[in-house]
Amino acid sequence: MKIYAHRGYSGMYPENTMLAFREAEKTGCDGIELDVQLTKDGIVVVVHDESLDRVSDKTGFVRDYTYEELKEVNVAYTWGGKYGFQPIPTFEEYCRWVKNTNLTTNIELKTGVFYYEEIEEKTLNLVRKYGLEKRVLFSSFNHLSLVKMQSLEPQIPVAALLEHRGLGNAGFYCHEYGFQFYHPGIKGLNQKTVDNCKKQGIAVNVWTINAMDELEHIYEWGCDGAITNYPSIVKAWLDSKNK
Numbered sequence: 380m381k382i383y384a385h386r387g388y389s390g391m392y393p394e395n396t397m398l399a400f401r402e403a404e405k406t407g408c409d410g411i412e413l414d415v416q417l418t419k420d421g422i423v424v425v426v427h428d429e430s431l432d433r434v435s436d437k438t439g440f441v442r443d444y445t446y447e448e449l450k451e452v453n454v455a456y457t458w459g460g461k462y463g464f465q466p467i468p469t470f471e472e473y474c475r476w477v478k479n480t481n482l483t484t485n486i487e488l489k490t491g492v493f494y495y496e497e498i499e500e501k502t503l504n505l506v507r508k509y510g511l512e513k514r515v516l517f518s519s520f521n522h523l524s525l526v527k528m529q530s531l532e533p534q535i536p537v538a539a540l541l542e543h544r545g546l547g548n549a550g551f552y553c554h555e556y557g558f559q560f561y562h563p564g565i566k567g568l569n570q571k572t573v574d575n576c577k578k579q580g581i582a583v584n585v586w587t588i589n590a591m592d593e594l595e596h597i598y599e600w601g602c603d604g605a606i607t608n609y610p611s612i613v614k615a616w617l618d619s620k621n622k
Contacts, residue, residue, distance in 0.1 A: 380409065380534070380598060381409040381603060381604040382407045382410070382411070382613050382614055383412045383601040383610075384574050384607065385412050385606045385608050386401035386402040386427060387402065389608045390589065390609040391609075393434070393457075393458055394434065394476040395425045395454070395600065396466075397422065397468050398465055400476070404480055404482060406611040407611035407614050408482070408512075409443075409483060410483035411482055411484050411485070412586075413484065413487065414487045414489050414493060415489060415498065416442065416509060418442070418443045418445055419442060419444055421497070422469060423502050423505060424441065424446065424467050424470065425468045425470055425473055426467050427489070427585055428441075429489065429492050429493055429544050434454045435453055435454045435456050435457075436456040437451075437455050440493075442495070446469070449466075449467050450468055454460055456504055458518070470486075470502060471505050474506065474509040477509075478511060478565050484504060485509065485606070486518070488518070488528070490521040490524045491519065491520035491558070499524060501564070512532070515535060515558060516537065516560060518540045520541075520542070525537040525538075525539065526556065527561075533583075536559035536560060537560065538560030538561065538562045539552070539555055539560070539561055541567070542612060543564035543565070543566035544567045545563050545572060549581070550578055550579035553576065553581040554579040554581060559581065560581065560582050560603075561581050562583075563589070564586055565588060565596075568583075568585060568596075568600075570599075573601060583603050584603055584605070585604070587607060588606060589607060598617075600621055
């Protein structure tokens with residue numbers, strides 16, 4: 380089972396920052412899950428919420444700021460000064476760093492609330508620029524973004540993200556639309572759904588695995604990946620199981 384660090388090592392460091400990504404790599408995880416949006420001037424940046432309010436010292440929507448304005452946003456603000464100033468990275472900055480690692484990147488296209496024009500093209504162009512085509516997969520709650528990405532680059536796998544209620548007959552659904560992965564929330568997942576996906580040749584990566592009972596369940600069910608805020612703990616547990 381593979382380990383994906385959710386927004387980097389977000390259980391211990393400010394989420395979706397280069398600090399969280401670098402610290403995640405040190406744990407020996409297999410990959411990183413991150414989120415991309417567009418700024419007002421069309422730059423691909425790595426940030427989860429459409430609004431800056433939860434994680435930073437600013438308010439308002441990411442899409443209403445230019446990249447130059449976003450450079451002043453501190454997304455370590457809620458950590459009480461522990462990590463100083465941590466800026467929102469550009470996706471290009473991330474690509475420049477990750478190309479020199481062995482990590483796979485699960486890129487979530489944040490098009491479920493606001494649909495960013497050309498976000499698929501702009502993100503894919505950066506993946507291609509840094510030669511990462513064989514080390515990424517795209518996911519989204521907006522499955523039309525996945526369909527578009529497949530039309531742009533059929534060789535890169537895509538993952539259907541679902542909320543905790545899940546989806547009935549998920550394996551057939553993903554197979555029908557050519558989605559190689561199913562990414563459900565843990566609370567709505569069970570053995571039957573995992574088996575349904577496996578029957579259709581669909582891999583299952585589950586979010587967000589932060590409790591030991593959840594980890595034990597997805598391991599027993601035969602899931603393919605755990606998306607977690609605590610990659611070091613999951614890595615240690617899996618290593619002990621594999622001995």
